Amino acid sequence: MDLNFTEQQQEFQKEVRDFLDENLDTKVSEKVRNGISISKSESEDWHKKLNNKGWLAGPWPEEFGGQDWGVVEKFIFEEECGASGAPRIVPFGVGMLAPVLMKFGSDEQRKHWLPRMLNGEDWWCQGYSEPGSGSDLASLKTTAVKENDYYIVNGQKTWTTFAQHANMIFCLVRTSNEGKPQEGISFLLMDMNSPGIEVRPIITLDGSHEVNEIFFSDVKVPLENLVGEENKGWTYAKYLLTHERTGNANVAISKRKIKKLRKLASETKKNGTALVNDPLFASRLAQIEINLQNLEITNLRTLSSVESGEAPGAESSIIKILGSEIEQDIDNLTRKSLGKRAFINEPDAFSVGYNGPEIEPKAAATASGKYFNHRKKSIYAGSNEIQKNIISKMMLNL
Amino acid sequence: MDLKPSPERQILFDTLTKYFENEYKIADRNTAAHSELGYSKEAWEKMRDLGILESLIDPELNGFGGTPLDISAVFEALGRGLVVEPFLETGLVSTKILGKGNENQKKLVADLLENIALPTFCHSENDTDYRKSYVKTELVPDKEGNFLVTGKKVMIKNASGASHLIITCRSSGDYADEKGITIACIPSNRSGIDIKSFSSIDGGRVSDIHLENVAVLKTEIIGNDGKGFEIISEAIDFGILAICSEALGIMEKIKELTLDYLKTRKQFGVPIGKFQALQHRMAQLLVEIEQARSAVVNATINFFDSNERSSVISAAKFSIGKIGMLVAEESIQLHGGMGMTWEYDLGHYAKRLVLIDHEFGDEDFHLQKYIELQ
Numbered sequence: 086m087d088l089n090f091t092e093q094q095q096e097f098q099k100e101v102r103d104f105l106d107e108n109l110d111t112k113v114s115e116k117v118r119n120g121i122s123i124s125k126s127e128s129e130d131w132h133k134k135l136n137n138k139g140w141l142a143g144p145w146p147e148e149f150g151g152q153d154w155g156v157v158e159k160f161i162f163e164e165e166c167g168a169s170g171a172p173r174i175v176p177f178g179v180g181m182l183a184p185v186l187m188k189f190g191s192d193e194q195r196k197h198w199l200p201r202m203l204n205g206e207d208w209w210c211q212g213y214s215e216p217g218s219g220s221d222l223a224s225l226k227t228t229a230v231k232e233n234d235y236y237i238v239n240g241q242k243t244w245t246t247f248a249q250h251a252n253m254i255f256c257l258v259r260t261s262n263e264g265k266p267q268e269g270i271s272f273l274l275m276d277m278n279s280p281g282i283e284v285r286p287i288i289t290l291d292g293s294h295e296v297n298e299i300f301f302s303d304v305k306v307p308l309e310n311l312v313g314e315e316n317k318g319w320t321y322a323k324y325l326l327t328h329e330r331t332g333n334a335n336v337a338i339s340k341r342k343i344k345k346l347r348k349l350a351s352e353t354k355k356n357g358t359a360l361v362n363d364p365l366f367a368s369r370l371a372q373i374e375i376n377l378q379n380l381e382i383t384n385l386r387t388l389s390s391v392e393s394g395e396a397p398g399a400e401s402s403i404i405k406i407l408g409s410e411i412e413q414d415i416d417n418l419t420r421k422s423l424g425k426r427a428f429i430n431e432p433d434a435f436s437v438g439y440n441g442p443e444i445e446p447k448a449a450a451t452a453s454g455k456y457f458n459h460r461k462k463s464i465y466a467g468s469n470e471i472q473k474n475i476i477s478k479m480m481l482n483l
Numbered sequence: 484m485d486l487k488p489s490p491e492r493q494i495l496f497d498t499l500t501k502y503f504e505n506e507y508k509i510a511d512r513n514t515a516a517h518s519e520l521g522y523s524k525e526a527w528e529k530m531r532d533l534g535i536l537e538s539l540i541d542p543e544l545n546g547f548g549g550t551p552l553d554i555s556a557v558f559e560a561l562g563r564g565l566v567v568e569p570f571l572e573t574g575l576v577s578t579k580i581l582g583k584g585n586e587n588q589k590k591l592v593a594d595l596l597e598n599i600a601l602p603t604f605c606h607s608e609n610d611t612d613y614r615k616s617y618v619k620t621e622l623v624p625d626k627e628g629n630f631l632v633t634g635k636k637v638m639i640k641n642a643s644g645a646s647h648l649i650i651t652c653r654s655s656g657d658y659a660d661e662k663g664i665t666i667a668c669i670p671s672n673r674s675g676i677d678i679k680s681f682s683s684i685d686g687g688r689v690s691d692i693h694l695e696n697v698a699v700l701k702t703e704i705i706g707n708d709g710k711g712f713e714i715i716s717e718a719i720d721f722g723i724l725a726i727c728s729e730a731l732g733i734m735e736k737i738k739e740l741t742l743d744y745l746k747t748r749k750q751f752g753v754p755i756g757k758f759q760a761l762q763h764r765m766a767q768l769l770v771e772i773e774q775a776r777s778a779v780v781n782a783t784i785n786f787f788d789s790n791e792r793s794s795v796i797s798a799a800k801f802s803i804g805k806i807g808m809l810v811a812e813e814s815i816q817l818h819g820g821m822g823m824t825w826e827y828d829l830g831h832y833a834k835r836l837v838l839i840d841h842e843f844g845d846e847d848f849h850l851q852k853y854i855e856l857q
Contacts, residue, residue, distance in 0.1 A: 086552060086784050087485045094484075157484060347857075367854045375778075375798045375853065382486070382777035389486040403770050476769055477762035481742055 088385065094157055101165040108134045112437075114170035118341070119448065120455040121435045122293060123172050125250045129205055131172045136203050142179045149187065149199050156391045160384075167337025175247065178202040178209035182255050185272070185321050189313040198274070210277075212242040212256035212299060213322070220471050222257070223266040223319060227301060229258040229273060236260075236273060236311070238281075238304040244465075248284045248297035252277050261316050272318035274310040281305075289461070291454035292430065326467065333405040333466065334384040335412055339377050342415045346370070349448055350422050360422055373414045380407045399479035402472035409462035409469060416456040419448070427453045486780060492556040495538060499557065502533065503564025509828045516567040516686025520644050527568040528598060535561075536596055539575045544582050544592045551786040554721060555728040555779060562732025565832055567686040569603065569641035575725050577602040577649055579718035580666060584705040588668055591647060602647035602668065605636040605692055606715065613844035615716055616661045620694060622652035630699040632667060632675075635691065642690035643680045645671050650694070654709050666711040667699045674698075685838040686831070720796050723843045724786060727779050727803045733836045734772045734810045740829050741765065741814045744821070761817060768813055771806045778802035794856045797849040803839065804846030811836045 090098065113127050135141040144159050145151020154162070166173070174180065179202050186195050201207045218225040227240025238258060248254070254275050261269030277284070281304040287296045313321055347370065350361040360366050387400045420427045426449035433439050434450035444450045463469045477483040488496065507526065515523035530536075538557050540546025548554070554575065561570055578595065581588045581602065594600035609617055620634025632652050642648065649668045656663030671678075675697035680690040706714050745756030745765060755761055782799035785791040811833040815822035822829050840846055 086488065086780065088784055090484055368850060371850055371854045371857070374857075375801060375850075376774070378781060378795075378798060379774040379777040379802060382781045383773050385484065386486045386777060386780065389484055392484070393487070403773055406770055407774065470763065473763045473766035474759070476766040477756075477759075480769060481756075481762070481765055483742075483745060483756040483762050483765065 098161050105169045118170040119435050156388045164337040177211050185325050189321050207253045208251045210245050210248045210251035210254045212254045214244045227258050235305040238301045242299045245297045267319040270318040271315050272312040272321045275306050279304050290457040334408040336381045346419050399476050402475045406469045406472050416459045420452050420456040423449050430454050496556045496560050499560035507564050521688035522568045536574050551783045554725050555783045558725040558728035559732035562729035563736045572603045572640045576604045576718045576722045583714045600646045603641040603645040605639045605648045605650045613848040616659045618651045618653045618664050619658045620652045622654045632694050632697045637691050638689045661712040663709050664711040665708050666705040685835040723796050727799045730803045730807050730839045733832050737814045737832050741817050775806045797853040801849040807836045
């Protein structure tokens with residue numbers, strides 16, 4: 086057993102650190118550190134910087150413009166980005182659709198779409214959930230009917246993250262009602278500017294706009310935008326979901342957040358002493374820290390077996406459950422630590438033009454908002470209950 | 484980066500696991516565990532012949548192991564087997580302490596390997612104060628330059644069958660000071676020693692030991708007078724690593740037993756494992772057991788990092804205490820009435836798992852310690 090990186094990996098780690106030092110805009114990283122959504126142009130700027138370095142899609146094979154990173158390189162890169170407060174790479178294109186196109190798409194599709202992901206021409210969003218199809222995704226009803234050179238799409242998608250920024254969407258649509266629900270699903274690429282598409286914002290508990298509803302009425306989609314074979318979309322979707330669920334440990338981000346919480350609690354007074362020394366608070370904090378340390382090792386153990394050739398199975402479900410719960414625990418304790426200051430909800434306090442009263446401690450501006458926003462973490466990407474179903478089936482064979 | 488056990492240790496673990504499965508039946512184990520001695524001499528000797536003791540002992544003391552990785556692998560296997568023979572107190576903690584002693588004391592390790600000595604570690608004095616430095620038992624010099632020991636040790640494992648007692652004593656300072664602790668190793672038949680032994684809920688025997696003006700020769704002191712704390716501190720940390728690994732083995736075994744039960748027990752016409760309420764509880768156990776394993780891995784690989792050891796050891800013992808109780812209680816619940824019976828193996832594993840929290844500091848003690856270290 087050995088936790089150390091190889092010399093080469095250590096050099097890579099240093100290279101990433103140096104790159105972040107030089108290229109990460111502190112205004113952007115301050116926003117990220119305080120849990121504020123960054124703007125579309127801030128995201129695009131960051132993607133461009135990464136792409137110039139060749140790191141926007143590090144895990145991609147070299148033939149498609151990637152660096153062929155192994156799991157450890159990917160881990161190092163994400164850890165360093167998480168620790169420094171770099172924006173997360175918007176995953177829908179490079180992280181989610183790209184692996185599907187590489188494995189199941191046509192040569193033309195790969196040649197056309199992959200370079201556009203790298204140079205920022207397209208912003209992708211993901212059309213999976215529908216109002217009646219959440220955890221039971223295979224029951225989805227949005228239809229695509231072949232008519233001459235087009236599919237005609239009708240229906241509705243929901244919870245679509247950043248649809249307001251996107252010019253493209255990949256969608257699961259129903260092309261057949263024969264057989265099991267899973268057997269009539271296809272995987273389509275659509276232009277968000279097509280006539281008949283309407284995007285309506287969904288505002289979440291904290292007042293923020295991340296997710297949307299999308300309505301499709303008689304939207305024409307060229308036949309060549311079908312990925313793989315008709316009615317095989319469920320296979321591609323499952324493949325994509327395993328990619329979505331890896332990298333959900335968020336260890337570096339949680340470490341950064343818990344460090345910040347410890348600092349906050351050492352500067353906050355309770356009954357005349359620092360909150361961090363209050364026995365009940367200290368106990369809650371220590372339990373989360375220990376849980377997080379254990380998760381860090383659990384994550385590394387999984388990486389280590391993937392690196393030695395074992396396929397990642399339901400381990401990603403274990404990590405998704407733990408990662409989301411630990412992040413929620415940190416957000417919860419951060420909110421509690423602020424006492425009555427937790428009432429404040431002023432996300433603009435971190436924006437350049439903010440001219441409201443000063444907020445002290447500044448973390449109070451967004452702490453409760455983030456707490457409520459992050460309830461999503463145990464719901465999205467397969468709710469934690471769905472993860473337990475997967476564990477029961479795949480690991481326990483129940 | 485490689486977080487898997489080395490092939491050699493995997494073989495060691497697999498060999499022991501297979502041996503216990505075939506040769507160490509829980510029903511026989513229970514008979515021995517609740518006998519007057521508290522374990523089976525025959526089983527102990529067979530396991531000694533297998534080389535289990537050697538794998539816990541450094542090469543310089545005629546063993547072939549003794550590293551944190553060896554200890555963790557062996558104790559995980561011992562946990563799976565629910566082995567009640569005294570590998571923890573005698574095979575590991577005692578030999579780690581004797582290894583710091585003089586030639587006679589080192590020879591005791593060789594004698595243990597030859598099966599002509601059986602030392603045990605006599606340290607705890609207070610039922611609820613788990614501090615390593617809590618030692619009141621007094622060691623006073625006599626006129627000849629030797630010593631007399633008076634005091635009481637509580638809940639000592641394997642004392643009734645022991646040939647030698649390794650006793651922590653206070654030669655100076657206040658009762659919880661780290662300075663002023665002196666270790667003595669004496670034959671258990673010396674006059675002034677009174678051992679009262681009780682049946683232990685998890686098997687084996689536990690004893691209270693009264694010491695009254697027990698003579699200790701100056702050659703029977705391990706290490707230097709008053710400087711014993713560091714020696715016992717490291718030995719106890721080895722003990723914590725071992726008992727956490729034992730707990731992990733128990734949890735894995737409980738997981739298998741419970742899964743098996745969920746797949747075979749039928750109610751309402753289907754195996755009860757088809758019910759989502761039970762599936763989710765079982766999935767949660769699996770998630771927690773993986774975290775417990777990570778805690779043990781973390782303690783193992785950082786054991787010799789002097790900045791980290793106390794913290795990772797306490798984090799591990801805390802995690803094992805918390806998760807161990809969950810696994811014990813949930814597995815009994817998932818077994819329904821069967822989990823309550825003496826006849827079925829599960830309950831015996833669950834008892835040991837719960838009582839492990841009472842050894843070397845419980846969940847709360849180690850959480851507090853972890854907090855103090857931050």
